[in-house]
Amino acid sequence: xxxxxxxxxxxxxxxxxxxxxxxxxxxxxxxxxxxxxxxxxxxxxxxxxxxxxxxxxxxxxxxxxxxxxxxxxxxxxxxxxxxxxxxxxxxxxxxxxxxxxxxxxxxxxxxxxxxxxxxxxxxxxxxxxxxxxxxxxxxxxxxxxxxxxxxxxxxxxxxxxxxxxxxxxxxxxxxxxxxxxxxxxxxxxxxxxxxxxxxxxxxxxxxxxxxxxxxxxxxxxxxxxxxxxxxxxxxxxxxxxxxxxxxxxxxxxxxxxxxxxxxxxxxxxxxxxxxxxxxxxxxxxxxxxxxxxxxxxxxxxxxxxxxxxxxxxxxxxx
Amino acid sequence: xxxxxxxxxxxxxxxxxxxxxxxxxxxxxxxxxxxxxxxxxxxxxxxxxxxxxxxxxxxxxxxxxxxxxxxxxxxxxxxxxxxxxxxxxxxxxxxxxxxxxxxxxxxxxxxxxxxxxxxxxxxxxxxxxxxxxxxxxxxxxxxxxxxxxxxxxxxxxxxxxxxxxxxxxxxxxxxxxxxxxxxxxxxxxxxxxxxxxxxxxxxxxxxxxxxxxxxxxxxxxxxxxxxxxxxxxxxxxxxxxxxxxxxxxxxx
Numbered sequence: 001x002x003x004x005x006x007x008x009x010x011x012x013x014x015x016x017x018x019x020x021x022x023x024x025x026x027x028x029x030x031x032x033x034x035x036x037x038x039x040x041x042x043x044x045x046x047x048x049x050x051x052x053x054x055x056x057x058x059x060x061x062x063x064x065x066x067x068x069x070x071x072x073x074x075x076x077x078x079x080x081x082x083x084x085x086x087x088x089x090x091x092x093x094x095x096x097x098x099x100x101x102x103x104x105x106x107x108x109x110x111x112x113x114x115x116x117x118x119x120x121x122x123x124x125x126x127x128x129x130x131x132x133x134x135x136x137x138x139x140x141x142x143x144x145x146x147x148x149x150x151x152x153x154x155x156x157x158x159x160x161x162x163x164x165x166x167x168x169x170x171x172x173x174x175x176x177x178x179x180x181x182x183x184x185x186x187x188x189x190x191x192x193x194x195x196x197x198x199x200x201x202x203x204x205x206x207x208x209x210x211x212x213x214x215x216x217x218x219x220x221x222x223x224x225x226x227x228x229x230x231x232x233x234x235x236x237x238x239x240x241x242x243x244x245x246x247x248x249x250x251x252x253x254x255x256x257x258x259x260x261x262x263x264x265x266x267x268x269x270x271x272x273x274x275x276x277x278x279x280x281x282x283x284x285x286x287x288x289x290x291x292x293x294x295x296x297x298x299x300x301x302x303x304x305x306x307x308x309x310x311x312x313x314x315x316x317x318x
Numbered sequence: 319x320x321x322x323x324x325x326x327x328x329x330x331x332x333x334x335x336x337x338x339x340x341x342x343x344x345x346x347x348x349x350x351x352x353x354x355x356x357x358x359x360x361x362x363x364x365x366x367x368x369x370x371x372x373x374x375x376x377x378x379x380x381x382x383x384x385x386x387x388x389x390x391x392x393x394x395x396x397x398x399x400x401x402x403x404x405x406x407x408x409x410x411x412x413x414x415x416x417x418x419x420x421x422x423x424x425x426x427x428x429x430x431x432x433x434x435x436x437x438x439x440x441x442x443x444x445x446x447x448x449x450x451x452x453x454x455x456x457x458x459x460x461x462x463x464x465x466x467x468x469x470x471x472x473x474x475x476x477x478x479x480x481x482x483x484x485x486x487x488x489x490x491x492x493x494x495x496x497x498x499x500x501x502x503x504x505x506x507x508x509x510x511x512x513x514x515x516x517x518x519x520x521x522x523x524x525x526x527x528x529x530x531x532x533x534x535x536x537x538x539x540x541x542x543x544x545x546x547x548x549x550x551x552x553x554x555x556x557x558x559x560x561x562x563x564x565x566x567x568x569x570x
Binding site: 069072073074133197198201202204205206207208209211212213214215216254258259260262 | 407
């Protein structure tokens with residue numbers, strides 16, 4: 001607990017930096033002088049963006065942890081299990097068949113698709129004899145590619161490829177007041193995950209242990225799937241996918257403090273939020289006055305770390 | 319008492335457990351022995367509701383294992399299968415503490431802490447309590463799993479090959495521990511065993527299985543006997559009385 005306060009201060013500091021970094025000049029002095037433009041940018045763009053970053057970062061990292069417990073595999077997260085691709089297929093369907101649907105409906109349809117895609121992934125895992133833990137993410141990435149190919153084909157046919165690109169690459173530059181509030185749902189989902197933390201730790205020990213301890217394994221898996229799918233759908237629908245976040249954060253925290261989720265989940269959420277804040281600030285600074293989308297920044301950071309994890313585990317197994 | 323009635327389990331075309339009926343009295347250590355593929359593990363898994371049965375029923379003190387709510391049963395009966403691969407990084411203490419989950423549901427009380435410390439010291443795990451499972455040897459990990467089951471503090475404790483990975487010292491102390499749990503705490507212990515000499519020296523009751531059925535059952539004096547064992551294992555087995563113990567030999 002004693003290390004918890006500095007961590008929260010660190011996040012607060014990053015959030016503060018995030019408020020004051022950008023093309024428009026928002027400074028304390030300008031705000032104090034009653035600069036109308038600065039105030040507008042702060043309230044309409046910077047504050048929503050900062051909240052959006054924290055809410056998506058924390059929830060995605062938590063979703064990754066739950067996925068890893070359910071699949072009992074270190075290398076699984078929404079972008080390596082077909083979840084992200086399924087969610088964006090769902091949004092595409094809404095755009096085609098019910099373009100006037102409000103954003104909450106869009107998110108629910110995306111959740112349903114994500115749920116179906118992820119459940120299919122877990123089902124395949126049960127059927128396939130897994131000789132190596134490395135096969136699990138491979139199967140997920142393959143499934144994701146198949147779903148992604150279908151999505152791309154449909155988007156190509158109906159000239160929606162630009163929208164599709166927006167969902168697949170996380171980007172916070174478009175976040176404005178009135179267009180991110182759905183992300184608060186992630187706060188509720190993260191809290192729900194914390195309440196059920198022990199169940200997920202138990203599920204991570206496998207079906208036999210779960211049954212022995214008196215829990216219904218299927219029910220725990222279903223609860224986890226709903227949380228993971230909803231978080232993914234909300235993030236994909238509002239800011240777009242941030243690949244590998246749910247992989248990097250849980251693995252780093254696990255290396256340091258283990259997998260008792262009741263204990264590690266607050267750290268996972270904080271680290272997720274901090275990392276996303278940092279990467280977004282970097283993306284805003286590197287090619288000023290332009291921006292690199294966070295999906296790209298994190299894609300680079302995350303894939304390097306993913307490779308490191310794979311190589312490390314290979315040398316350990318072999 | 320565990321009452322097993324006409325239990326059947328088949329995978330595809332092969333029948334693994336074929337109409338087994340058996341009563342395991344409360345108290346004491348009962349072992350299930352028999353050659354590979356006799357159906358011992360499947361029987362144990364069905365009794366502990368880890369595997370669904372095709373036909374028949376199992377009751378534990380009158381509670382039907384298929385219909386009783388999982389959390390109620392988890393306070394009556396615990397089970398440890400063989401070959402447990404846990405990929406999550408938990409410390410020994412965390413793992414053992416999860417044995418209290420059926421009672422605490424994640425909010426451990428002082429009473430739970432007492433059980434956890436007791437189980438850790440019972441299995442000589444005090445020094446390893448804060449180590450992660452993936453840093454332990456196979457035998458140490460096995461002891462941690464047994465400590466978790468012990469911590470669950472159920473009247474019935476089922477173990478599938480609990481001596482796997484254990485050296486002689488720890489195997490003997492594990493069997494002594496199970497016997498102590500039965501004698502002093504009134505527990506009912508059921509163990510699937512490979513080593514018939516262990517069954518002979520530590521158990522109150524022996525159930526011998528062969529080809530999906532029960533071949534014989536009784537006290538060690540009744541079962542550890544040349545013709546019965548030779549018939550079950552299909553090799554000549556001789557029984558010797560050494561230091562008041564019945565020891566079998568089958569090497570030459």
